[in-house]
Amino acid sequence: MKPVWMPAAAAALALALSANASAEEMTAWRLFIADQESARVIVLDAIAGEPVETFEVESPAALYRSESGRVVFARQGEAGLVTAISSGISFDDHGDHGDIDVEAPKLTGTEIAGDKPSHFVEHDGVFAAFFDGEGVARIVSEKAVLEGGSQFREVKTDVPHHGVAVAYGSHVLLSEPNRENPDELPVGIRVVDEAGAQVGDVHACPDLHGEASSGDILAFACATGLLVVTHEGGMPQIRHLPYADSLPDGKSTTLAGGRGLQYFLGNYGADEVVLIDPMESDAFRLIELPTRRVHFAVDPIRARFAYVFTEDGQLHQVDVIKGGIANSLGLTGPYSMDGHWSDPRPRIAVAGDNIYVTDPLNGVVHSVAAASFQKAGEIAVEGKPYNIVAVGGSGEAHEGEEAHDDHDHAHDHDADQIYKGYFEDDQIRERALSDWEGDWQSVYPYLQDGTLDPVMEHKAQTGDKTAAEYEAYYEVGYKTDVERIVIDGDTVTFFNNGQPLRARYASDGYEILTYKKGNRGVRFIFEKTEGDEAAPQYIQFSDHKIAPADADHYHLYWGDDRAALLEEVTNWPTYYPSSLSAEDIVDEMMAH
Structure with missing residues (x-):
């Protein structure tokens, strides 16, 4: 049944009233859908199955969502424009819970203009839009986009070409054009610094097309395999992962990065996909499909699964761990892959407990229950619903801005007291290893090279030690030979002089420690x-x-004797995200 349209403000109010006005759990999911023929982006409430808003744009668009879900970008190739839309859904981490804020979606005011926008890539909250007609990447942060900013950093290549750029910390990874024939695909990746100067040699990647991130790994697809990028010592480290000899002739040109599990899913030939784990010796697993592939996507919530839609109208559930198709569901009529690449064909997005598949020839969006992998319904959409992205999640909702402000102040006070080690036992909750997921760097080298001297001086201004005494204290506390730790799912990898040690871990509860000052701490x-x-x-x-709660830094104790570790209170190796620069870490430390 076709839904009744309502103004955006009314839809947002209806959504807000679906939760209790006091601090209660609220779930909100929105689908952003671009029409295949018309220049518009439609926003649907995925839970209610009702429209929220329609945005008129300049030409039919491809859609991208930010990692946070706060921004959706509409790349309009014909119009030479990328338009930013605030999704209206955001989350605020309060440690013991997360708050959800739901507002009407709106244009942020940020537009990135240029000739032939193509690849659009996010890395660590920074977006790079590449314009083929100019050979230029325009780079902007999510924070600037949400503020409606129009100032972009530009990085130029030598000639216009169908390229890509990725902002990677203080560097940019930039496609190297085929100089003999710029109309052909790029031939490699070069690294440039903040001044735009090339760092090191060009990394060969013939027929470069397709990129994705999974965990702490970035990958580019090449005719010969993948370029695998990791972050070490403040520099991107790039290695070539060749296709396995066991694979048939072919290549990947589109990649999707796993969430929760570190892997990549790529196309490989017309009727196959390939699962890629760059950290395994047997990195490639080929999956045959019953007919030609139309679209695929990973499940960001149920990490074990990904989905592939094939031209016979079937949606397939791929078990990433087993490396095969677990379930198949007939969903639409056939969509032949013959014809133009941009002909209207289904696209997939995952929102909460459901998988959504557009059906442009029939003007509907199909809903599939992820748990049962059965049809859950459909939503009628005018026109030809084509590209789709989903944003949303669950959190606590609060009544009124004034009440929310009071709540924030109360939580600021509570969080400050907890940070200092004053809390009640009934405030403690079990935590999963995912709270510390990510790529982490030791701060000990920064203490040794003097980077943290301003921090020591800052502490001395209000503390009971001199700067030199603080430095000696932290010399004992921070000391470690493990310079980097990567946590992905239940796997922890320790790096000592670049050499990895890897193991899987399961929760063994927590212990409460009482310190000499009377404050306390919890070891998970x-x-x-x-x-x-x-x-x-x-x-x-x-x-x-x-x-x-997601950690912003942590102290880690390790060894083979559980009880003995609890007695260690003088040496506490400390780790901050590897994406932070030395200056960022100094700023973080001085803020506490």
Whole structure:
């Protein structure tokens, strides 16, 4: 049944009233859908199945969502424009819970203009739009986009070509054009610094097309394999992963990065896809499809699964762990892959408990229940619904701006007290290893090279030690030979002089410690279940938080004796995200 249209403000109000006005759990999911023929982006409430808003743009668009879900970008190739839309859904982390704010979606005011916009890539909250007709990448942060900013950093290549750029910390990874024939695909990746100067040699990647991130790894698809990019020592490290000899002739030209599990899903030939784990010796697993592939997407919520739609109208559930098709569901009529590449064909997005598939020839969006993999319904959409992205999630909703402000102040006070080690036992909650997921760097080298001297001086201004005494204190506290730690799912990798030790860990509860000053701390403990023999049997996290929340930094204790580790209170190796620069870490430390 076709839904009744309502103004955006009314839709937002209806959504808000679906939750109790007090602080109660609220779930909101929105689908952003671009029409295949008309220059418009339609926003649907995925839960109610009702329209929220329609945005008129300049030409039919391809859609991209930011990692945070706060922004959706409409890339309009014919119009030479990328338009930013605020999704209206955002989350605020309060340590023991997350708040959800739901507002009407709106244009942010940010537009990125240029000749032939093509690849649009986000990395760590920074977006790079590449314009083929100019050979130029225009780069902007999510923060600037949400503020309606129109100032962009530009990075230029030598000639116009169908290229790509990725902002990678203080560097940019930039496609190298085929100089003999710029109309052909790029031949490699070069690294440039903040001044735009090339760093090192060009990394060969013939017929470069397709890129994605998964965990701490970025990958580019080439005719010969993948370029795999990791972050080490403040520089992107790039290696070539050749296709396995066991694979048939072919290549990937589109990649999707796994969430929760670190892997890539790529096309490979017309009727196959390939699962790629760059950290395994047997990195490639080929999956045959019953007919030619139309579209595929990973499940960001149920990490084990991905989905492939084929031209016979079937949606297939791929089990990433087993490396095969787990379920198939007939969903639409046939969509032949013959014809133009931009002909209207189904696209996939995942929102909460459902998978959504556009059906442009029939003007509907199909909903499939992820748990049962059965049809859950459909939403009628005028025109030819084509590209689709989903944003949303669950959190606590609060009544009124004034009440929300009071709540924020109360939580600021509570969080400050908890950070200092004053809390009640009933405030503590079990935590999962995912709270510390990511790529982390030790701060010990920064203490040794003098980078943290301003921090020591800052502490001395209000503390009971001199700057030199603080430095000696932290010399003992921060000391470690593990310069980097990567946490992905239940796997922890320790790097000592670049050499990895890897193991899997499971929760072993938590312990409360009382310190001499009378304040307390909580150690969240994980025990090794399998992995390298030399990897520690136990790891214990302390990050000044006592309930589920993403860590911004942490102190880590490790060893083979659980009880003995709890006695260690003088050496606490400390880790901050590897994406932070030395200056960022200094700023973070001085803020506490």
